[in-house]
Amino acid sequence: MAVSGRKVSDFQGSISKGSAEDFDHRCEPCLAIGQQIEAHGFCVDCQEYLCKNCFAYHQRIKATKHHHLVNKDNMDKHAVIKKESDECTEKCQVHKKEVIKFFCPTHEALGCNDCIVLDHRACDIDYIPDKCAGIGDSAEFREVLRKLDQKVNEAEDVTKLASCRENELDSCHDRLLKEITMFRKEINDRLDQLQKQMQTDADKKKSTDKQTVKKVLETCTKFSSDIKQLQSRLQDYKASQQNGQLYITMKQAKYKLKSDEIKEADRILEKTNMQYTFEQNQDLEDILSRQNALGNLALSSSVTTKGRKRIEKLTKKQNIKIKTNSDRRECWITGCVVLSSNKLVAADFFNAKLKVVDITNKAIIEETTLSSNPWDIAVMPQDHIAVTMPDKKEILIMTTAGKLSIVRKFPVTGDCRGIAYHQGLLYVVSSDPNCVFITDTQGNVQNTIKLDDKRFYRPWYLLLSKDLRHIFISDDSSHNVVSITLQGNISAEFKNEDLRFPRGMMMLDDGSLLLCRGGGTGMIYRLSDDLKQSQTMIDDLLFPQLMCYNRGKQEIYVGCHSDQMIVLSAK
Numbered sequence: 023m024a025v026s027g028r029k030v031s032d033f034q035g036s037i038s039k040g041s042a043e044d045f046d047h048r049c050e051p052c053l054a055i056g057q058q059i060e061a062h063g064f065c066v067d068c069q070e071y072l073c074k075n076c077f078a079y080h081q082r083i084k085a086t087k088h089h090h091l092v093n094k095d096n097m098d099k100h101a102v103i104k105k106e107s108d109e110c111t112e113k114c115q116v117h118k119k120e121v122i123k124f125f126c127p128t129h130e131a132l133g134c135n136d137c138i139v140l141d142h143r144a145c146d147i148d149y150i151p152d153k154c155a156g157i158g159d160s161a162e163f164r165e166v167l168r169k170l171d172q173k174v175n176e177a178e179d180v181t182k183l184a185s186c187r188e189n190e191l192d193s194c195h196d197r198l199l200k201e202i203t204m205f206r207k208e209i210n211d212r213l214d215q216l217q218k219q220m221q222t223d224a225d226k227k228k229s230t231d232k233q234t235v236k237k238v239l240e241t242c243t244k245f246s247s248d249i250k251q252l253q254s255r256l257q258d259y260k261a262s263q264q265n266g267q268l269y270i271t272m273k274q275a276k277y278k279l280k281s282d283e284i285k286e287a288d289r290i291l292e293k294t295n296m297q298y299t300f301e302q303n304q305d306l307e308d309i310l311s312r313q314n315a316l317g318n319l320a321l322s323s324s325v326t327t328k329g330r331k332r333i334e335k336l337t338k339k340q341n342i343k344i345k346t347n348s349d350r351r352e353c354w355i356t357g358c359v360v361l362s363s364n365k366l367v368a369a370d371f372f373n374a375k376l377k378v379v380d381i382t383n384k385a386i387i388e389e390t391t392l393s394s395n396p397w398d399i400a401v402m403p404q405d406h407i408a409v410t411m412p413d414k415k416e417i418l419i420m421t422t423a424g425k426l427s428i429v430r431k432f433p434v435t436g437d438c439r440g441i442a443y444h445q446g447l448l449y450v451v452s453s454d455p456n457c458v459f460i461t462d463t464q465g466n467v468q469n470t471i472k473l474d475d476k477r478f479y480r481p482w483y484l485l486l487s488k489d490l491r492h493i494f495i496s497d498d499s500s501h502n503v504v505s506i507t508l509q510g511n512i513s514a515e516f517k518n519e520d521l522r523f524p525r526g527m528m529m530l531d532d533g534s535l536l537l538c539r540g541g542g543t544g545m546i547y548r549l550s551d552d553l554k555q556s557q558t559m560i561d562d563l564l565f566p567q568l569m570c571y572n573r574g575k576q577e578i579y580v581g582c583h584s585d586q587m588i589v590l591s592a593k
Contacts, residue, residue, distance in 0.1 A: 047097070049073035050261055064097030066090040070262075071097065108151040110266035122270055123150050129424055132273055154269040158260045166272050169279050170253050176284050177246040184238045184291055191235070194298065195228045198319075201300040223319055224298060231294040241287045252278060282362035286403070292531075332532055336546060336560040336578065336590045342384045345585035349373045355581025357398035357526075358570045359407065361422055366570065367407060368581055369396040376409070376426055381572060384589070390426040392418070398483065398568075400443040402463065408448055410438040417441070417448070419463060432465025440483035440526075444490065451484040451495055458484060458493060458506075471510045478504070483568065485527040485535065487551060494535060494553075496524040503527070503537060505553055516553040526568020528578070538566040538580070546580075546590075563588060 047061035050070045061071035065080055067089040072080060080086045092100055114120045120134035125148045131137070138147055157163055202217055252275045259268035298319045344353050350373065357369035365387075366379040374395050378388035394413040401407055405423040411431075415438060419429045436452030436459075443449075447468065451458050456473040471493075473481060479499035486493060492505045492513055503524050505514040523540035530536060533551040536559065538544065545561035546569070565583035571592070572579070580588040 047071040049076055051076050053261065055257065061097070062094050064092050064100055066092065066100045108154055108266055109264075110150050110270065111264075112267060112270050124148065125150060125153070125269075125273060130273070130277070132270060150266055150269050154265040157265050157269050157272070158263070163256075163260070163268070163272060166275050166279075167253070167256060170249055170256075170275060173279060173284070174246055174249050174253075177242045177249065180284055180288050180291065181239060181242040181246070183288075184235050184242065187291065187294055188232065188235045188239075191228055191231050191294065195224060198224050198298055198300055220319060227298060227319075234290060234294050238287045238291045241283055245281070245283050245287075248278065280362075285362055333530060333559075333592045336592060338560070339577065339589045339591045340384065341586040341588055342379060342579070343585065344368060344370070344377060344379075344386065344587050346377070346386060346389055348389070349375075352583070353585050354567070354583045355587060356567055357396065357409070358568065358579060358581045358587075359399045359401045360570050360572045360579070361401065361405075365422070366572075366579060367399060367422065367426075368587065369399055369409065371395045371397060376420075378422075378426065379587075381575065381577075388425060397439050398441045400441045400448065402443050408441055408443060408463070410434075410441050410450060412437045412439055417450070417461075417465070430464075434461070434465070435459065435467075435470075439481065440485075440495075442484060442486050444486055449484060449486060449493065451481045453478075453480055456481060458495070469508075471506065471508065473506075473510070474512075477502075477512070483526045485529055488529065488533045494527055496527055496537065498523055498525065498540075503535075503549065503553060514553040516549055516556065518556060521547070525566065526581070528569045528571055530571075536569060536578070538568055540565060540567065540583075560590065 045058070045060040047064075049057070049059040049061050049072055052059040052073055059073045062074045063072045063077040064070070065072060065086070068080075068086070072091075077091065080089060080091060090100075110121050110123050112122050114122050114134035114137060117134050117136045120136055122132050122134055124133050124135070124138050124142075125131070126133065126138070126142045126145045127148060128145045129142065131142070133142065138145075199221065202220060252271065255271045256268065256275065259265075259271060301318055344355060349370070352372060353370050354372045355368045356371040358366060360366050360381070364381050366381055368377045368379060369375075370377055372395070374392050376390045376392065376396060376399075377386050379385065380387045392409075392411070394411050396418075397410045397412050399407050399409050402419070405421055406429065407420050407422055409418040409420060411418060415436065416431050416433050417438065418431045421427055421429050434450060434452065435455070436457065437454050438450050438452045440451045441448060446462060448461050448463060449458060450461065456475055456478045458471040458473065459467055460469040460471075461467045473495070477500065478495070478497050480497060481495050482498045483496045484493055487505070492507060494503060494505050496503050501521055501524065502515055502517040503521075504512060504516075507513055521539060523544075525538040525540045527538075528536045530548075535549040535551070537547045537549055539547060542565060543561070544563040544566040546559045546563065546566065548557040548559050549555070563580065563582070566588070567581045567583060569578050569580050571577075576592045578590040578592055580590060582588060
């Protein structure tokens with residue numbers, strides 16, 4: 023049995039001063055982590071050579087302390103020549119009495135004989151004992167280990183960032199209270215009540231953010247632990263030449279590598295990336311009777327998250343051919359999202375299809391024909407997406423793990439168009455009637471926000487603000503973008519004589535918006551979050567409809583009324 027979880031420094035006392043060639047036998051647990059250490063004993067039960075430290079450790083832990091250990095002089099008498107094992111011993115999680123012996127490359131699924139008969143009868147199946155020979159020396163094995171190391175590093179980076187953020191929250195909170203207290207000394211008793219209220223607001227901010235940071239830390243710690251456990255098992259099975267188990271564990275590790283837990287933790291942590299500062303009110307004598315007499319808790323951006331820079335310009339990079347041989351009409355991409363698996367899903371309205379694009383190769387790798395025309399898409403947890411179907415007045419919940427497939431669907435009121443997801447709720451803008459309805463992922467409506475028919479004629483897309491207090495809505499017929507509160511009140515409006523047919527929107531890291539202006543000479547605007555300032559980022563685009571952003575590659579993918587999607591560089 024190999025020993026895991028030990029530091030390199032623990033083995034220093036066992037390292038021989040001679041060269042590796044001077045050793046008759048090397049410690050096998052140490053060899054598994056790249057350490058060439060002379061063996062000073064042997065475990066008959068485990069059939070492993072052990073150095074001094076591993077020999078002593080073997081005698082201490084509960085699992086091996088009763089094993090038969092022999093010293094250096096007698097260890098060759100008990101050693102058995104090892105043979106590679108292709109035997110699979112791990113039990114199937116579904117069929118508890120059956121052993122996993124098969125792998126389906128099509129569905130990337132491990133299974134026993136019953137699994138294959140029931141679920142993969144039409145698939146080309148790999149029989150693991152025939153496939154696992156020499157797997158420990160394969161490029162695939164080395165690549166899995168490399169990616170596991172990379173994931174551990176990513177988890178550790180976010181953990182460090184979360185720890186720093188936690189300290190920043192404490193410092194910000196302490197500084198805030200000091201400023202409030204110092205200013206409070208110069209005014210009268212009337213401000214006691216206002217001070218208490220502001221401190222309560224600050225405490226709520228701190229409490230909420232620290233809870234968020236705590237959850238991120240817990241997620242990263244558990245994820246890192248799971249990865250390290252997989253690494254240890256891979257190394258152990260490699261060292262003990264248990265190729266069947268090594269094969270199975272490798273496939274389990276590759277599945278774990280697809281997890282977006284760390285990216286999701288990083289996204290959640292980003293919400294705490296704002297700090298309050300205290301702003302003194304210089305005209306205090308004139309406004310003591312007002313509710314905000316003491317001042318305001320003003321949000322200010324903290325240090326920008328590593329690797330995320332403000333987008334200053336957009337440049338055309340290339341196009342992606344989105345039309346396929348089975349398409350009967352010209353493509354109209356009305357919705358698109360980037361998945362964590364380095365894929366893009368696009369909704370082709372005219373051809374009633376969802377198309378999956380390999381972002382690296384910029385090519386379509388899958389297409390699914392739906393029963394009616396899809397409009398917009400929202401990314402949900404656990405590899406799910408939500409798709410609006412305006413003609414059928416329903417929303418599809420689909421899985422993107424493996425091939426696209428419908429998990430469930432539920433009816434909605436009105437001509438549903440733009441959709442967004444946040445914390446278990448779907449926000450959908452609809453016409454006839456004009457409204458925004460908020461529903462859970464099972465279709466239970468939680469709230470309905472009515473829109474003014476005099477201002478909204480054909481609301482097509484919506485976007486949630488970073489503070490989740492406002493909803494931005496673009497109206498294709500009234501040619502404006504409106505910001506409403508969750509109570510339905512108008513908070514801001516952008517209307518420009520050059521703005522025609524506003525379409526899809528995208529939120530940037532600094533809270534500003536990118537907006538598509540449709541038409542044959544379309545363009546992309548940048549709008550401030552209060553809709554007071556605008557800037558043309560790029561023009562001369564052919565019928566742009568909407569966008570989605572790949573932060574890792576710093577690319578923006580623009581869906582159009584065209585057979586091509588446009589790739590813009592945001593570097």
